[in-house]
Amino acid sequence: MTRTQAAIPTLVALALALTVGVALLLVVGAPPIETFRLLVEGSFGSASKISATLLAWSPLLLASAGLVITFAAGLWNIGVEGQVIMGGIAATWVARTVPGPGWVLLPLMVLAGAVGGLLWAVLAGVLKTHGNVHEIFGGLGLDFVAAGLATYLVIGPWKRAGVASTSGTDIFRPEAWMPELQAFGVGWPVIPVILGLLSVLIVWMLLRGTLFGLRLKAVGSNPYSSFLLGIPTNRYMLGAFAIGGALAGIAGTVQVAAFHHKLVPAISGGYGFLGILVVLLAGFSAVWIAPIALFFVGISVGSTQLDLQLGLDSAFGGVLQGIIVLFVMFGGAWSVRRASNRLTPQEEP
Amino acid sequence: MALEIRDIHKRFGPVRASDGVTFTVDEGSLHGILGENGAGKSTLMKILSGFYEADSGAVVLDGEVLRLRSPADAIDAGIGMLHQDPLVFLPFTVLDNFALGSPGSVRLDRSAAEAELKRVSGELGFEFDPERLVRDLTVGERQQLSITRLLWLGARVLIFDEPTTGISASQRIQLFDTLRTLAAGGMIVLFVSHKLEEVEALCDSVTVIRRGKVVYEAEMPVTSETLVEKMFGNVFVEEERTAVPLGDVMLRIEGATLSEGTTRIEGLDLEVARSEVVGLAGLEGSGQRTLLRACAGLVQPESGSFTVDGVDLTHASYREHLAAGVHYLPAGRLEEGLVQGISIAEHLVLASDEKAFFVDWKAADTRAGAEIDEYSIKGRPSSVAEELSGGNQQRLLLAMIPDEVRLLLLEHPTRGLDVESTAFVWARLLERREHGTATVFASADLDELLNYSDRIIVFFAGSVFAIRNAAEIDGEELGYLIGGKVRT
Numbered sequence: 001m002t003r004t005q006a007a008i009p010t011l012v013a014l015a016l017a018l019t020v021g022v023a024l025l026l027v028v029g030a031p032p033i034e035t036f037r038l039l040v041e042g043s044f045g046s047a048s049k050i051s052a053t054l055l056a057w058s059p060l061l062l063a064s065a066g067l068v069i070t071f072a073a074g075l076w077n078i079g080v081e082g083q084v085i086m087g088g089i090a091a092t093w094v095a096r097t098v099p100g101p102g103w104v105l106l107p108l109m110v111l112a113g114a115v116g117g118l119l120w121a122v123l124a125g126v127l128k129t130h131g132n133v134h135e136i137f138g139g140l141g142l143d144f145v146a147a148g149l150a151t152y153l154v155i156g157p158w159k160r161a162g163v164a165s166t167s168g169t170d171i172f173r174p175e176a177w178m179p180e181l182q183a184f185g186v187g188w189p190v191i192p193v194i195l196g197l198l199s200v201l202i203v204w205m206l207l208r209g210t211l212f213g214l215r216l217k218a219v220g221s222n223p224y225s226s227f228l229l230g231i232p233t234n235r236y237m238l239g240a241f242a243i244g245g246a247l248a249g250i251a252g253t254v255q256v257a258a259f260h261h262k263l264v265p266a267i268s269g270g271y272g273f274l275g276i277l278v279v280l281l282a283g284f285s286a287v288w289i290a291p292i293a294l295f296f297v298g299i300s301v302g303s304t305q306l307d308l309q310l311g312l313d314s315a316f317g318g319v320l321q322g323i324i325v326l327f328v329m330f331g332g333a334w335s336v337r338r339a340s341n342r343l344t345p346q347e348e349p
Numbered sequence: 350m351a352l353e354i355r356d357i358h359k360r361f362g363p364v365r366a367s368d369g370v371t372f373t374v375d376e377g378s379l380h381g382i383l384g385e386n387g388a389g390k391s392t393l394m395k396i397l398s399g400f401y402e403a404d405s406g407a408v409v410l411d412g413e414v415l416r417l418r419s420p421a422d423a424i425d426a427g428i429g430m431l432h433q434d435p436l437v438f439l440p441f442t443v444l445d446n447f448a449l450g451s452p453g454s455v456r457l458d459r460s461a462a463e464a465e466l467k468r469v470s471g472e473l474g475f476e477f478d479p480e481r482l483v484r485d486l487t488v489g490e491r492q493q494l495s496i497t498r499l500l501w502l503g504a505r506v507l508i509f510d511e512p513t514t515g516i517s518a519s520q521r522i523q524l525f526d527t528l529r530t531l532a533a534g535g536m537i538v539l540f541v542s543h544k545l546e547e548v549e550a551l552c553d554s555v556t557v558i559r560r561g562k563v564v565y566e567a568e569m570p571v572t573s574e575t576l577v578e579k580m581f582g583n584v585f586v587e588e589e590r591t592a593v594p595l596g597d598v599m600l601r602i603e604g605a606t607l608s609e610g611t612t613r614i615e616g617l618d619l620e621v622a623r624s625e626v627v628g629l630a631g632l633e634g635s636g637q638r639t640l641l642r643a644c645a646g647l648v649q650p651e652s653g654s655f656t657v658d659g660v661d662l663t664h665a666s667y668r669e670h671l672a673a674g675v676h677y678l679p680a681g682r683l684e685e686g687l688v689q690g691i692s693i694a695e696h697l698v699l700a701s702d703e704k705a706f707f708v709d710w711k712a713a714d715t716r717a718g719a720e721i722d723e724y725s726i727k728g729r730p731s732s733v734a735e736e737l738s739g740g741n742q743q744r745l746l747l748a749m750i751p752d753e754v755r756l757l758l759l760e761h762p763t764r765g766l767d768v769e770s771t772a773f774v775w776a777r778l779l780e781r782r783e784h785g786t787a788t789v790f791a792s793a794d795l796d797e798l799l800n801y802s803d804r805i806i807v808f809f810a811g812s813v814f815a816i817r818n819a820a821e822i823d824g825e826e827l828g829y830l831i832g833g834k835v836r837t
Contacts (some may be wrong), residue, residue, distance in 0.1 A: 044799050211708050214695055222688040228679065229688075229749075230671045 017324040024319070030312050039317070042305035043298040047184040055189040055259055056269070056297040059084070059158030059251035062283075063275035064289045065203040066117075066247030067240055071284045072207055073240035079139025081125040081272030082146030083117035087252025089150055090116030090266040092169065095256070096158065102175040109176065110195070111255050111310030116248020118242050120146060125241035129234040133256045143272075152263040158263065161327060168264040178258040192254045196289070199247050204286035206243075215238055245312035250308030274300070277325045283332070350376040350411045352506055352537050357406035359392055359561075366392035367403065368561035368794075374539065374554070378834050379532040381552035381569075382541045385580050385793060389561040390541050394508050397539075398430035399423035409506045410506065427498030430508040431492060440640040443486070444479035467748040471528060487609070489520030496527065498746050506537040509633075515549060525551055542634050543580070545573050545832035577828040581795055595803070599787035600644065600756050600814035605653030609639040613811050619651070621756075621789060627818065628798040630831055631808030636718025637791035638680075640808075641758045644789065645677035659753050674755035680764065680791075682742040687734035693717050693745055696728040699751035720748040725773065740770035757781065759790035763797060775801055794823045795831075809833045 022032045043053045048196050063080055070077035077083075090112040100312045119140060127138040149174055155164045180187030207213040218226040227233050278296055282288035303317025350501070352374045353694060353717055366389045368609040373382045382645075384390045395401045397408060408415045415426045423429070448462040463479050470477055475493045484489060491510060499507060509528070513521050528551065532538045542548055548555060548683045549570065551663040557565035557579040565579040603729040614636045621627050629637035642648045644655065646667040660673055664691040670677075677686035687696060694717035698708055699797040717730035724744040728737050737745065762778065764769040777787060779801070792798050798805050802819040815830045829835065 209710070210709050211698070211703060213704060214691075214698060214708060218688045218691055218695075218699055222684075222692045225685055225688045226699075227683060228677065230668055231699070232668070273402070 006233045009331035009334055010328055013327040014324065019321075019329040020323050020327070021320050024323075025312075025316075028253045028312070030310050035306065035310060035312065035316075038305050038309055039299060039302035042302035044054025044302075047124070048186045048306035049301070050075060051186050051188050053294070053297055053301045054193055055171040056271075056301055058189060058192030058258070059271045060275055060278065060297055061267065061291045062199045062251035062254065063271045063289060065196075065199040065286065066251075066288045067204070067275050068203050068282075068284060068289065069216070069247075069280055070121075070240050070244040072220050073216045073222065075125075075128075075237060075239055075244075076136050077121065077124070077139060077241065077244050078136045078250050078276070079142045080244065080275060081120060081141035081268050082139070083120045084252040084255070084268040084272045085143075085146040085150050086255045086287070087113035087122040088263060089146075089153065090249065090253070091253040091256050092158070092172075092263040093152075094170045096169075100175070102177075102179070105175050106147035106178060106191075106257065109257055110250055113249040113251075113253030114246040115249065117245040117252060119245070120244020121241040122238055123246070127236045129237055129291070147265070147268075150160040150263065150267055154263055154265050166265050168260065171262050172257070176257060177261055178254070188271055189258055192258045195250060195254065199250070200290055202285055203243075203247075207281045207286060212236075214238070226276075241249045245255055248275075249302035274321070277321060281325055281328055350505065350537070353407075354386065354393070354397070355407045355409060355410040357408070358394060359396060360404055361771070365561045367396065367406075368535070370406070370558065370561070370563055372563055372571075374568055375538050377535045379423060379528060379534055379538045379540060379551060381548040381555040381560065382539055382578060383543060383545075383555055383580055384558040384815045385483070385543060389556045390558055391560075393558065394510055394539070395429060395430055397423065397506075398508055398587055399428070400430075404577075411462050424499070424502050424504065427503055427505035428501065428506030428508070429493050429506070430510065431512060432510055438483065441483055442479065443477045443483060443494060444659060446494060447484050447501070449481075449498075455604045465501055466497065473500070473530070475498060487520065489516040489524065492524065496531075504536075506539065507531060508539045508541065510541045511543075513542070513544065530596050533700050543832070545576055545829075545834060548576070549573065549584050551712050560641050566623055571679070573829065573832070573834060574825075577832065579826060581826060581828045591622045593651050593782040595625050596785055599623045599658055600787070600789070601654075601656040602644075603654045603656075605643065605655065606651040607636075607643045607648055608651055609642065612636050612639045614639060615812065617813060619806070619813075620785045621786055623785040624630060625792070626782065626788045626801055628805045629782055629789065629808065630795075630805050630827060631791075631814070632831060635792065635797050635808035636811045636813075637808050638760060639759055641677065641789065641791055642757065644677055644758050647677070650671070665764070674753060675758065676750055676754045676756070677748055677758040678750070678760065680760040680763065682739065684736060686746050687736045687742055692733050693721065693726065693728055693730045693737075696734065696745060696749060699710070700751070702751075715731030726749045740766045743770065743774060747774060754781065757786050757788045759779070759788065760791055762790055763792075763794070773795070780812075782795060791828065796825050797825065799824060 025035055041051060044050055062082060067077055083175065087115040091109040094109045094112040095105065098105055113137045124135055124138040124142055127133040128135045151166065154169055157164060158169045160170050178189070178191045181190045213232050215226070216236055218229070219231060219233050223233050251271055252267060255269055256263055259336055260267065274296060278289055278293045282292050299317045299321055303314045306316055309313045354370055356369045357370040364664060370393055382390050392401065395404045396417070397422040399422050402418055404708060410428070417423050417426065438449065440487055444459065444463055444466060448459070466477065466479060473496065474671065475497060477494065483494070486494065490639065496507070512524060516524065526536050528540065540548065540552055552569050554568050555571065556563055557581065559582060566693040574695055590789045598620050602617055603778065605614070605617040607617070612634060617640070629640065631637050639648055643650055645666055646662065646669065649661060649711070656662065657673055657675055662670055662673055665673070683689060694713045695715050697720060698713050715728045723729065724747055726741050726744045726748070730743055734742060743762070746763065757778070763774050768773065781788070804814055805817050805819050805822070807815040810833070814833065
């Protein structure tokens with residue numbers, strides 16, 4: 001099957017997703033073309049909107065890159081959402097306790113975020129490898145614990161002086177803000193974007209060029225064969241959790257240091273779960289996550305306009321993302337079926 | 350009523366598991382289906398019970414052509430199957446297992462089901478406590494429960510697939526009585542086995558299947574000699590076998606008790622010399638796989654000791670065995686040996702003792718090219734494992750064996766391979782004898798066992814039944830031993 005042929009099911013799926021999206025808009029009485037125009041304008045219509053989209057893109061890239069690693073090891077890291085939150089919490093702790101200038105503080109916050117996410121992910125990993133708890137259930141449980149911890153910190157120990165409000169902690173001191181590059185009249189989130197793209201590059205290189213990546217892929221595809229080949233499978237699974245969690249944790253750092261500048265209960269922004277959709281759509285490969293993540297945050301950021309302009313709930317963006325993923329996965333399953341029907345194994349004469 | 354099987358064909362890729370199977374079984378008969386491992390018995394039974402759909406052919410019961418697309422279709426048509434491991438839900442109670450898959454409404458009428466369980470099991474002379482957990486029943490009792498359930502669901506044909514595996518002698522007698530009662534009551538009972546003795550003791554008629562075809566049909570009694578010959582065909586032994594002098598002891602097993610699933614081996618003593626090739630014969634599940642896996646460190650012995658080249662490996666892990674020069678090649682090439690989605694070059698990197706963090710892909714491709722030439726693998730360095738044919742997968746696995754191996758453990762090393770590939774694989778394996786490698790392999794192929802072994806160990810029902818010098822026995826005798834009989 002050539003590359004062009006392989007792309008056909010995906011294109012058909014995208015067209016179908018679009019059709020269903022349009023049908024849905026017609027049902028609720030919203031003008032489709034106007035809706036899509038607002039989506040694009042809301043995400044890429046001006047310098048400040050592009051900057052906002054890029055700022056949302058970065059944590060999604062980080063979380064998605066981490067998920068590519070865990071998926072390569074055959075793991076469903078549903079705990080990614082909790083790992084983003086724990087990264088955010090750890091970075092907030094550093095911002096609140098460590099004195100000093102930004103060039104000391106910010107690297108420490110990134111490191112703390114990585115460690116926070118890493119530990120939370122390894123916890124899910126140990127539950128799997130040593131406790132026989134499937135990573136989906138362990139991860140889901142840890143997501144709730146992390147979300148609860150964030151809320152507790154915001155309204156409890158780290159509450160703003162005098163008020164306990166879920167709107168967040170005190171704003172960080174300016175040294176703990178990731179600096180922006182001023183251009184075209186707006187600030188650009190250069191550091192987050194670099195972190196995001198770097199994470200994708202590292203993951204791509206790990207999987208493509210290293211023995212670690214090769215063994216990880218082997219473990220993900222067939223843990224038993226890999227074990228018989230002498231690969232310490234548990235150690236590799238935990239390694240995948242560690243890397244995935246660290247990257248998700250850095251996404252949490254970006255959320256607190258570049259976007260909110262404080263800890264809020266919903267600090268993850270849903271980028272963990274959205275990352276899972278991105279990676280599914282990218283076919284588990286690092287190559288495609290950057291454009292797909294950009295497309296997805298475009299929909300997310302753009303859909304905030306829909307409420308104001310059309311009275312359409314901003315959740316429409318999420319609905320559209322979900323429809324696209326479902327159709328593309330359906331298309332993928334369909335093309336695999338078609339391929340396996342056509343192929344008959346050949347034994348040598 | 351009669352069960353007619355008409356020209357059933359079923360292929361799995363290149364393998365013809367059923368190749369035009371035709372035979373008829375009459376009402377009230379206890380019919381044996383015999384054949385060696387891989388002969389196609391199980392495939393045929395799975396077609397009858399709706400697990401597989403035949404490519405062509407028909408199953409006719411009582412003059413009616415059946416449409417069997419699922420086990421539910423088969424049960425509706427009156428065909429029920431008891432699997433080797435009775436398919437029951439262990440954490441459920443006897444009653445819940447009984448009522449599962451019952452016909453009719455969504456609502457489960459427990460008291461009615463309980464009354465039915467009592468009635469049907471009473472007719473068969475079984476007794477169950479409905480509230481007992483199935484987990485606590487013996488394998489024999491689980492079989493009885495399955496039989497009860499299938500009869501209640503209206504089965505007129507009952508298929509028993511190796512039903513005596515894992516049950517006690519007294520349960521076997523009870524099972525056989527039940528089977529006779531069922532047949533006497535007008536049912537058709539198909540008894541699938543490769544144990545000659547059981548078929549001889551139980552069945553009124555027999556069909557022998559070999560390589561997906563019916564090769565023999567007869568009313569019992571028939572001599573064991575005939576059955577052995579029909580099951581295994583004529584066995585030819587190659588004359589030439591280059592002799593390599595055997596060295597001192599490489600593998601020593603003393604008083605080993607091994608347990609894995611329903612297989613149990615007790616008090617095994619075995620010594621394998623340097624350069625020796627030992628073949629493990631026996632029906633599937635008789636203990637050969639368990640022994641190989643124990644030698645590889647994948648099954649921990651309950652007692653006894655394992656020593657390889659003087660090193661005590663009794664409680665060593667699998668990876669410690671690898672480090673000690675023990676290499677295990679499992680039967681499932683694509684399930685246990687290779688990794689799907691990973692290329693030939695990548696497999697060779699995984700199997701090597703490469704330590705560098707960054708893989709030199711250029712060198713890896715060059716090396717893969719060399720191995721592809723050396724082992725005549727039909728594929729490119731970038732070909733992924735699942736693209737290779739069975740023979741080429743096995744050649745790749747051979748190429749992945751490290752150079753210095755003390756003990757080589759092989760499970761069905763040439764299963765499904767053509768003659769040329771088989772010869773190639775063995776030529777490569779036998780070369781290793783010159784470096785003192787001891788080889789232990791399990792096989793269901795009598796030719797292979799006789800041609801390549803120095804000694805053959807025959808397993809029967811989890812114990813070592815016989816040990817023979819390969820040069821001193823012929824295929825017929827080996828066939829007898831595998832069937833649990835000593836030729837008289």
